[in-house]
Amino acid sequence: MTGDTPAAPHGDPAPHGDPAPHGDPAPLVELAGVTKHYRPGGMFARSAAPVQAVSGVDLAVRAGTTLGIVGESGCGKSTLGRLLVGLENPTEGEVRLRGQPLAAMRGAERRAARYEIQMMFQDPYASLNPRMHVGRIIEEPLRARGGSTRAQRQARVSTLVEEVGLSASQLHRYPRELSGGQRQRVGLARALATSPALIVADEPVSALDVSVRSQILNLMAGVQAEHQLTYFMVSHDLTVIHYFADHIAVMYLGKIVESAGPEELFRRPAHHYTRALIDAVPQPVAGQAAAREAIRGELPSAAAPPSGCRFRTRCPAAQPVCAESEPPLRAFGPAHRAACHFPLAEPEPA
Amino acid sequence: MSGPAAGGAAGDPVLEVDGLSVDIRLRRATVHAVDGVSLVVGRSEIVGVVGESGCGKSTLALALAGLLPENAVVRGSIRLGGRELAGLRERDLRTVRGAEVGIVFQDPMTSLNPTKRIGVQVGETLRLQRGLSRAAAASAAAEMLDLVGLPRPREQLDRFPHELSGGMRQRAVIAAALICEPKVLIADEPTTALDVTTQSQILELFDRLRETLGMATLLVTHDMGVVAGHADRVFVMYAGREAETGSTADVFDTPRHRYTAALLASILRLDTPRKQGLYAIPGRPPDLTAALPCCPFAPRCPAATQECTEQEPPSAQAGGHRWRCFHPAGLDEPAPETAEAPR
Amino acid sequence: MSIEEVAATLTADDRAGPRPAEGGRGWLRRFADNRMALAGVAVVVLLTIFCFLGPLFYHTDQVHTRIGMETLPPGPGHPLGTDNVGYDQLGRLMVGGQTSLEVAFGAAAVAVLLGVFWGSVAGYAGGLLDGAMMRVVDALLAIPALFLLLFLATVFRPSVPMLIIVVGLTAWLVPARLVRGEALSLRTREYVQAAKTMGVRPPTLVMRHIVSNSVGTILVNSTFQVADAILVVAALSFLGLGIPPPAANWGSMLSDGLNYTYSGYWWLTYPPGIAIVLTVVAFNLIGDGLRDAFGLDARRR
Numbered sequence: 001m002t003g004d005t006p007a008a009p010h011g012d013p014a015p016h017g018d019p020a021p022h023g024d025p026a027p028l029v030e031l032a033g034v035t036k037h038y039r040p041g042g043m044f045a046r047s048a049a050p051v052q053a054v055s056g057v058d059l060a061v062r063a064g065t066t067l068g069i070v071g072e073s074g075c076g077k078s079t080l081g082r083l084l085v086g087l088e089n090p091t092e093g094e095v096r097l098r099g100q101p102l103a104a105m106r107g108a109e110r111r112a113a114r115y116e117i118q119m120m121f122q123d124p125y126a127s128l129n130p131r132m133h134v135g136r137i138i139e140e141p142l143r144a145r146g147g148s149t150r151a152q153r154q155a156r157v158s159t160l161v162e163e164v165g166l167s168a169s170q171l172h173r174y175p176r177e178l179s180g181g182q183r184q185r186v187g188l189a190r191a192l193a194t195s196p197a198l199i200v201a202d203e204p205v206s207a208l209d210v211s212v213r214s215q216i217l218n219l220m221a222g223v224q225a226e227h228q229l230t231y232f233m234v235s236h237d238l239t240v241i242h243y244f245a246d247h248i249a250v251m252y253l254g255k256i257v258e259s260a261g262p263e264e265l266f267r268r269p270a271h272h273y274t275r276a277l278i279d280a281v282p283q284p285v286a287g288q289a290a291a292r293e294a295i296r297g298e299l300p301s302a303a304a305p306p307s308g309c310r311f312r313t314r315c316p317a318a319q320p321v322c323a324e325s326e327p328p329l330r331a332f333g334p335a336h337r338a339a340c341h342f343p344l345a346e347p348e349p350a
Numbered sequence: 351m352s353g354p355a356a357g358g359a360a361g362d363p364v365l366e367v368d369g370l371s372v373d374i375r376l377r378r379a380t381v382h383a384v385d386g387v388s389l390v391v392g393r394s395e396i397v398g399v400v401g402e403s404g405c406g407k408s409t410l411a412l413a414l415a416g417l418l419p420e421n422a423v424v425r426g427s428i429r430l431g432g433r434e435l436a437g438l439r440e441r442d443l444r445t446v447r448g449a450e451v452g453i454v455f456q457d458p459m460t461s462l463n464p465t466k467r468i469g470v471q472v473g474e475t476l477r478l479q480r481g482l483s484r485a486a487a488a489s490a491a492a493e494m495l496d497l498v499g500l501p502r503p504r505e506q507l508d509r510f511p512h513e514l515s516g517g518m519r520q521r522a523v524i525a526a527a528l529i530c531e532p533k534v535l536i537a538d539e540p541t542t543a544l545d546v547t548t549q550s551q552i553l554e555l556f557d558r559l560r561e562t563l564g565m566a567t568l569l570v571t572h573d574m575g576v577v578a579g580h581a582d583r584v585f586v587m588y589a590g591r592e593a594e595t596g597s598t599a600d601v602f603d604t605p606r607h608r609y610t611a612a613l614l615a616s617i618l619r620l621d622t623p624r625k626q627g628l629y630a631i632p633g634r635p636p637d638l639t640a641a642l643p644c645c646p647f648a649p650r651c652p653a654a655t656q657e658c659t660e661q662e663p664p665s666a667q668a669g670g671h672r673w674r675c676f677h678p679a680g681l682d683e684p685a686p687e688t689a690e691a692p693r
Numbered sequence: 694m695s696i697e698e699v700a701a702t703l704t705a706d707d708r709a710g711p712r713p714a715e716g717g718r719g720w721l722r723r724f725a726d727n728r729m730a731l732a733g734v735a736v737v738v739l740l741t742i743f744c745f746l747g748p749l750f751y752h753t754d755q756v757h758t759r760i761g762m763e764t765l766p767p768g769p770g771h772p773l774g775t776d777n778v779g780y781d782q783l784g785r786l787m788v789g790g791q792t793s794l795e796v797a798f799g800a801a802a803v804a805v806l807l808g809v810f811w812g813s814v815a816g817y818a819g820g821l822l823d824g825a826m827m828r829v830v831d832a833l834l835a836i837p838a839l840f841l842l843l844f845l846a847t848v849f850r851p852s853v854p855m856l857i858i859v860v861g862l863t864a865w866l867v868p869a870r871l872v873r874g875e876a877l878s879l880r881t882r883e884y885v886q887a888a889k890t891m892g893v894r895p896p897t898l899v900m901r902h903i904v905s906n907s908v909g910t911i912l913v914n915s916t917f918q919v920a921d922a923i924l925v926v927a928a929l930s931f932l933g934l935g936i937p938p939p940a941a942n943w944g945s946m947l948s949d950g951l952n953y954t955y956s957g958y959w960w961l962t963y964p965p966g967i968a969i970v971l972t973v974v975a976f977n978l979i980g981d982g983l984r985d986a987f988g989l990d991a992r993r994r
Binding site: 072073179180181209210211212213214215217218221236237238239240242243244262263266276277278279280281282283284285295296298299 | 573576629
């Protein structure tokens, strides 16, 4: 894949990412060995163990596709989104846009790069400033970027508002006057304002009613097709990720445990955590609760992750070797990677 | 699903709600949060109340728990074990709550007092209702924590809520709700704030309580999947009213009310065809301050006709399956086997 | 509502109009429903009219003393009598009120502006800058305000602008703390995070997103600042450090009047005293009313 990506442990195949069978093989955005550790405490705190939010993540996203990150609370997926968008800086590793590391960019180049990656937030009730009306909210990124007249900005805002399925009469409304779905549309319009190449969608529909989710997902798909947009979608909801993502990465306690295309991931999950996640999804078909083995145990603390394989404390197939060494990343198919000592599926020969 | 239930046979009605209406009086308007709801929860039965935000299901749960705010006006009947609860004074309600009605709320972090130990909180109602000594209550609390699947229960007694994970906290809340052996357990979105893997553990716990204790449970949720997997009967609410009710199999396999059908068609499942466009119910739920003498779903309904906007639909039923719709799905078409879901 | 109107509110897609929600003026309505708060507003309005418009209708000479007319009890020509140098008391009450109110509002404005700036910058910045800025606040809070005021008042020649600055400089610490608290909590809100991702520069971010959403707290505190300032000015004047005569303010009137307590000249002490108390209570009522109207005591989003 990308030649300058550091090899995964044990000198192994390419990192998690969707290999392009045709077209432009270079990924739009890459995360290479990205690690984010938080040091707790204020100025005078003794050195407590750092919270390892993200550890050694390698990911690649191709333009025009959706990469879905799925995992439960504390797995670090939201931190990944924040790293991409520049709200956080990685402790180690690099975030690259079109091959260029973001950290190496300065000044105007860095600002321009920032407007290429924008974010759509989770909570429709908290992601819009209650004291600004819709028009100003959508206009804000354009004003911050500068280089446009008021008239140009107004025109762009009008276009955006139509595009996300709102009407011009709502430009003067305040967020409290809008429903959750409408607010999420505003959030999307705002993210689209600077014509970004990639939008990080952090739980875009989790806070919405079930019947509204379809509306917003349809909208997001339409916008993606229209603008050749790339999504980095983060969610705890496997059904949303399965529906929307072209490639999926499963995270647990800061590490990616498996990645594959959606059909492959569900047909042949290799990692036990993936299996557990799939089994735990409540299906709206009567009487199916019986057959699954619910996952046991509790999530370990991110400040003290288990040695070796981080999932071993809850894994039904754990063996002593799982505590001794981190499992190597192996290929299970052309775009299927997983890190497990005793995977559920057969790995491809090296 | 009927386990050996002491003190009654499975299916015996425990909680009977008849024509319940709750109006919330605000300064400038009245919200008709619940309108004419009738349902029954029996022993060893989990009844799922499902609907989206604003449908009134949480208000219903609060009404049954006797926890409505002061500006709420309740009409109708709530009978628990034959005894009428609606209209009871606060003093009497307090003895009912905890002793006969167990309540589990959504967020365990706010249902537990962060400054009190778990053992104390779980045993609290026992001491209040039955005057047990501290030691006896602690012992009973440990037993209950064990029953709900908390590992090393004796150790947990001395812990504070923030020392437990979300799933363990919710188990503690359930233990506190069950400790006085209530007749009915009311759970309002008990797993919404939890991870999906923890959610399935808690739902399994509800199943187990149904089997071993013969627990009658009212499970309020917005998640159709939860209801499908764990509820025996389903009650679908829309705009404060009953839309449809019946056994889980009936409602999910052959939904009659157009809202139920539309909801089932729009939710994402693992077998939803990828990226093909999703069915989306247009519009949004109604504002409950207007009393609507018509079908509240009509403006969003693909099958609505003039009469749907003029009169309230009558209640129709087939066996234990009941719905209120002028044009129920799958019935006025020539092929009755397939429930028609709008696509 | 007719069925058609109701159906209209139910319909359509997200292009439909606003759903009925409590408007941003909800706090005003709640405030207006609070009778005590309205009484406070009424008192403040009346007092302001009394002090600023009163002299236009009731002319008295507040500059030349009138020996021979001193300490006359209330009677014809002098509804509230005269004071110890012959000034008409009622007129003096009005003129003194002007000074007291001016200094109070001015000092409150200085305190709030400085406090909001300091607190919002500290709270938003966090880390070392926050620590340093708040240590300054803590240090200043440790100094008893009265002594600081006494010192400042002896160093600088008293005048209305000087009093405003001096009182304001001791009062800005509380709003600074309050606004810092707001800033700390607001900066984790998603809309602030969103603004950061858009590259909004920190000064704009602080003003547009943090300060504008702290308006409730700031407004409530402002009213209490005015009340406090009146008392402080009165105290300063009482100690003789206010503006020298012939300028008047309620505090100095009170202090002068106290020399005659045992002589039974009640009209020298009660009117200014009551005026001070009324004003302070009125502003406190307004502040309480605002706090309730904004729902600031209860947990809020």
